[in-house]
Amino acid sequence: MKLKASLLMFLGGTLAGLVLAAILGTLLMPRLMLRERVSPYGLQETVQHITTNAVSAGWVVSSVAALDDSVRKHGGGEVRPVRLVNLCQAQHAARILNTDKARVVSVMMPCTIAVYEKSNGKVYVGTMNAGLLGRMFGGVVAEVMAGPVAREQREFVAFCEPERTVVTFPPLAAQWRKNELNLTDMKNKTNTTITDWLKEAYAAELETVENYLANSVWLDGLGAQEVAESLAEDMTEELGHATKLARRLKQLGGCPPGSLQLARNQKALQPPKDSTDVRSVVEGVLEAENEAIAHYQRLISACDGKDHVTQDLAIGILAKEEEHRTLFEGFLKSLKKEGGA
């Protein structure tokens, strides 16, 4: 009887987990997998910008298909204009196609960027989230898709993003930059062991994931989509940092802390009362990223001459946090410009 009850509990728990995963997947995946930007140009001009950028980066434009024409021709009636810009980069494609396990990814080749009009008359650019997609597959697909493909594809459509406009560096961020170099509190932590530094970093990474998740779902209104998508994308990366830190902790003989041992400090990153207050979230992200940068800089110094493996790990994560900061500084510039501040 006992065995039967345990089995039923196990099956019930597994089923509940699967249902929850399916619900979360259904809610989040479309938003995570596909990205949409508003183009400042008309349909043809947008296609032209994308193809010019792609060709100058060494890609081949294999075709520009008029999907609306095809739909009409085959009896689907009139639909608003949609252009599919099909792009290929031979070296990237060859790396994937030369790996047996990865060849199935050819169903997504060539890379397609969609340019389309909506009923509001605006032109939009749709792309696959190559970074996330690549990381889901791992191996050579992650190396190619989450690396050069994601980076170059972002550049092809960068003209759609208003934050590309160059404005003065925000004074708040400049202050943060100053703070991160202030290492005086290191003196108060001379007894802090590398394991303690790792545990602090681990707690902060997990807290960041929690807050990025909450804000990515909560935000709406003007400018919210781009910020929410970036938060959702960064969540995967921050979780990866936490995983690496936990593994290193174990290698050093420490146990990764459980939830009851994790400190929570990110006051500035709590979801705002007003879900359209995108700027306060961006400022909260910058504060969290700056704190992370300062922490990893201290950890790197603490490891000097003592623990090169942890130091190497911290340097790798530091580079990623700096990337995140640059991205969100761009959002802040853009929001300040729009808000006239």
Ligand SMILES: [Fe+2]
């Ligand atoms: Fe991180």
Ligand SMILES: [Fe+2]
């Ligand atoms: Fe980060």
